Amino acid sequence: MTHLLLIEDDSRIRSIVEQGLQARGFLVSPAPDGETGLVMARNLDVELVLLDLILPGIGGIEVLNEIRTFKPRLPVILLTALDDTTSKVGGLDAGADDYMTKPFSVEELAARIRARIRGVAEEGATLRAGPLSVDLAAHRASLFGRDVLLSARELTLLASLLRHQGEVLSRRKLLQLVWKVDFDPGSNVVEVYVAALRRKIGADFIETVRGLGYRFVVPDETLAEGQTAAR
Amino acid sequence: MHSKRAMPLSLRVASIYAMLVAATLLVAAGLALQFTRNQLSGQVDSQITILTNSFKNKVPEAVKNDVAGGSTVPNALAQETKLWLGGASFFEGEGAVVSIPNLPPPNIFQPSGAYNLGQDLGGTLYALLSVPRAKWLNLRGRTGAALRVLRVPITDPSGHLAGILIVGATQSKVVNHAVWNLLKGIGAASAIGLVFATTLGLFAVRRTLRPLENMSHEVESIQETDDLSKRLSGRGPRDEVGRLAEGFDRMLGRLQEAFMSQRRFLSDASHELRTPMTVVRGQLELLAMDVESLTGRRSMSIAIEELDRMGRIVEDLLLLARLDEGMTLARDSVEVELVVGEALLRTIMDSGDVRVQVAPELCILGDADRLLQVLTNLVANAVRHGRNAPISVRGWPEGEYVKIEVADRGPGISPEDLPHVFERLYRGSKARSESPGGAGLGLAIAASLVKAMDGWVEVTSTLGLGTTFTVTLPGADPVSSYRMPAKERKKTPAL
Numbered sequence: 001m002t003h004l005l006l007i008e009d010d011s012r013i014r015s016i017v018e019q020g021l022q023a024r025g026f027l028v029s030p031a032p033d034g035e036t037g038l039v040m041a042r043n044l045d046v047e048l049v050l051l052d053l054i055l056p057g058i059g060g061i062e063v064l065n066e067i068r069t070f071k072p073r074l075p076v077i078l079l080t081a082l083d084d085t086t087s088k089v090g091g092l093d094a095g096a097d098d099y100m101t102k103p104f105s106v107e108e109l110a111a112r113i114r115a116r117i118r119g120v121a122e123e124g125a126t127l128r129a130g131p132l133s134v135d136l137a138a139h140r141a142s143l144f145g146r147d148v149l150l151s152a153r154e155l156t157l158l159a160s161l162l163r164h165q166g167e168v169l170s171r172r173k174l175l176q177l178v179w180k181v182d183f184d185p186g187s188n189v190v191e192v193y194v195a196a197l198r199r200k201i202g203a204d205f206i207e208t209v210r211g212l213g214y215r216f217v218v219p220d221e222t223l224a225e226g227q228t229a230a231r
Numbered sequence: 232m233h234s235k236r237a238m239p240l241s242l243r244v245a246s247i248y249a250m251l252v253a254a255t256l257l258v259a260a261g262l263a264l265q266f267t268r269n270q271l272s273g274q275v276d277s278q279i280t281i282l283t284n285s286f287k288n289k290v291p292e293a294v295k296n297d298v299a300g301g302s303t304v305p306n307a308l309a310q311e312t313k314l315w316l317g318g319a320s321f322f323e324g325e326g327a328v329v330s331i332p333n334l335p336p337p338n339i340f341q342p343s344g345a346y347n348l349g350q351d352l353g354g355t356l357y358a359l360l361s362v363p364r365a366k367w368l369n370l371r372g373r374t375g376a377a378l379r380v381l382r383v384p385i386t387d388p389s390g391h392l393a394g395i396l397i398v399g400a401t402q403s404k405v406v407n408h409a410v411w412n413l414l415k416g417i418g419a420a421s422a423i424g425l426v427f428a429t430t431l432g433l434f435a436v437r438r439t440l441r442p443l444e445n446m447s448h449e450v451e452s453i454q455e456t457d458d459l460s461k462r463l464s465g466r467g468p469r470d471e472v473g474r475l476a477e478g479f480d481r482m483l484g485r486l487q488e489a490f491m492s493q494r495r496f497l498s499d500a501s502h503e504l505r506t507p508m509t510v511v512r513g514q515l516e517l518l519a520m521d522v523e524s525l526t527g528r529r530s531m532s533i534a535i536e537e538l539d540r541m542g543r544i545v546e547d548l549l550l551l552a553r554l555d556e557g558m559t560l561a562r563d564s565v566e567v568e569l570v571v572g573e574a575l576l577r578t579i580m581d582s583g584d585v586r587v588q589v590a591p592e593l594c595i596l597g598d599a600d601r602l603l604q605v606l607t608n609l610v611a612n613a614v615r616h617g618r619n620a621p622i623s624v625r626g627w628p629e630g631e632y633v634k635i636e637v638a639d640r641g642p643g644i645s646p647e648d649l650p651h652v653f654e655r656l657y658r659g660s661k662a663r664s665e666s667p668g669g670a671g672l673g674l675a676i677a678a679s680l681v682k683a684m685d686g687w688v689e690v691t692s693t694l695g696l697g698t699t700f701t702v703t704l705p706g707a708d709p710v711s712s713y714r715m716p717a718k719e720r721k722k723t724p725a726l
Contacts, residue, residue, distance in 0.1 A: 010506055012506060012507075012510045013506055013509055013510060016509065016510045016513030016514060016517075017513065019513070019517055020513045020516060020517055023517055023520060054502070102502075102505035102506065102508070102509045103505045103506075103508035103509040103512055103538075103542045104509060104512075105512055105513075105516060105535075106512070106513045106516050106517075107516050149710045151566075151569065151599060153569070153573070154569075175576075179573075179576060181576065185575075185576060187572065187575045187576045187585075188572065188587070189572035189573060189575065189576045192568055192569060192571075192572040192591075193569060193572065195591060196566060196568070196569055196591065199591065199592070200710070
């Protein structure tokens with residue numbers, strides 16, 4: 001059973017998250033404030049921390065920074081009522097892996113926890129293909145060692161394509177992987193994003209397979225160059 | 232507000248000061264000149280008087296002797312005159328004439344060195360001779376020089392007029408020369424004094440006004456940064472400027488407090504509303520896991536749906552409140568085409584026909600998430616009112632701006648409703664019955680968000696033909712596209 005640490009000062013939220021997650025098969029250890037939470041994070045063998053951003057005493061960001069000093073790889077999901085862009089970015093910059101804005105659905109929270117834990121298991125630090133590398137944690141992509149500026153969505157699309165190198169991914173599959181949409185609304189968003197991505201990393205990496213979808217390949221020439229250079 | 236930048240206060244005060252100094256110097260110089268002129272005139276007069284007396288005092292004796300010796304009067308007087316003119320010392324511009332009636336002309340004695348008054352006076356001299364009393368006269372000679380003249384009648388002991396003595400000096404030459412010299416001195420001294428006083432004055436005024444200037448810079452910086460926690464640091468003496476600074480600081484403090492409490496209220500309200508909603512949602516979800524019956528599940532899902540809607544409305548209201556208090560949004564280069572794609576994905580689902588005309592790499596300067604919110608709201612509005620007719624989304628650059636247009640072919644908005652569509656919770660008379668959903672905040676939020684990104688939204692509508700919303704936002708250069716130069720491939724190792 002997955003063991004989670006929940007640091008949340010509001011007893012009502014604490015109890016509903018605890019109940020909801022327990023009902024979905026998680027083991028939850030609750031902590032009412034940052035001090036207790038830190039002690040528990042240090043001593044318990046938890047796989048993930050749910051952290052409220054606004055806490056009495058030590059604040060959420062400080063708790064997060066402290067956790068990072070002794071367990072740098074422990075995933076942390078922020079629970080927050082602050083949905084200003086600034087606080088989101090601030091939390092993610094401080095090393096949170098994800099955040100949920102209140103009022104959130106416990107069901108969705110459970111899904112995010114599963115995804116995060118799976119992510120930790122399968123996700124290497126960086127995805128690479130030829131001269132291209134994508135660092136999801138740092139939200140960075142680079143080509144020939146030079147940073148390529150991508151939006152969050154473009155980065156996710158590139159990462160999905162990279163994970164399935166050489167496979168043909170249908171529009172439907174990409175919508176599911178990147179946009180979390182389970183049906184095809186007939187929008188051209190996939191095409192638009194693929195075109196934008198091609199403009200930024202070069203057209204040769206993403207092949208169009210007529211009638212089927214897209215395939216990520218490392219162009220021979222580029223690969224050859226890359227290998228020559230690497231040798 | 233900024234009509235024309237006025238001359239700095241310090242310069243203005245200094246120039247007024249300089250003008251006052253100049254005026255004072257002018258008056259002083261005038262007075263000095265007048266005084267000097269009077270003084271010099273007095274000197275000339277007394278000189279003339281002394282000369283006159285030196286002659287006059289001797290004459291009666293000579294004339295008496297003449298009378299006693301039985302000789303003719305004019306001889307003794309003429310003799311005395313000759314003696315006196317030969318012995319007296321004259322300066323340049325001075326001169327004396329003695330006229331003796333019974334002697335034939337020329338009866339004007341003119342020793343060397345003496346000024347030839349007769350020549351200078353010309354006809355005037357004879358006119359003078361006929362006037363019988365001692366008198367000071369101001370005359371103008373033939374060359375135009377001003378003459379100060381004392382005319383004294385000489386009488387014999389019996390009281391008859393024996394002759395006339397005229398002693399004069401050119402006034403202009405002496406006095407004017409002195410005055411001119413004085414004027415030069417005063418002028419030079421005044422100029423130096425004026426420059427000195429002005430420089431000193433400017434310096435002093437600058438120094439005095441410096442706290443005010445510093446204050447004005449600080450106020451400007453507070454204005455620019457919107458940082459109300461700043462205070463005016465210039466802790467000078469408690470003079471007018473110091474008190475002004477203190478007053479301003481107190482005002483800033485109160486302003487900051489007001490803003491803080493507003494912000495605190497918002498964040499508290501947001502927290503207080505979200506927590507129960509989270510709890511209710513969690514409880515409902517938990518409950519839904521145990522509910523078996525179909526109707527029960529339906530009720531559950533409707534309750535959760537409504538709760539979500541409430542959550543969105545709360546979110547919208549809080550967003551509006553934050554925008555009102557000047558929420559800062561990101562300023563990145565955002566590709567419009569991508570955001571349009573996302574917005575359509577979220578709103579159209581499989582319901583509609585959309586025509587999109589946005590060039591790739593058309594970029595605005597703004598916040599990607601917020602632009603998505605704006606376009607989502609506009610497209611959702613178009614879908615809601617579009618009667619399933621095709622919707623069109625177009626984007627194009629226009630000067631430094633980018634225009635994004637969302638048009639539907641719905642029933643249109645009546646002219647009386649049109650000016651109000653961006654008002655909060657406004658619902659047109661017709662729309663009320665027709666449109667379910669939307670709390671009436673979507674367009675208000677779109678307008679506020681666009682405004683926060685330094686743009687604006689316009690709407691045009693024709694009844695029966697449809698409505699067009701046009702968003703105008705500052706344009707931006709596209710994020711750099713991929714170029715692979717040949718040397719790049721050789722130079723950099725790939726892995």
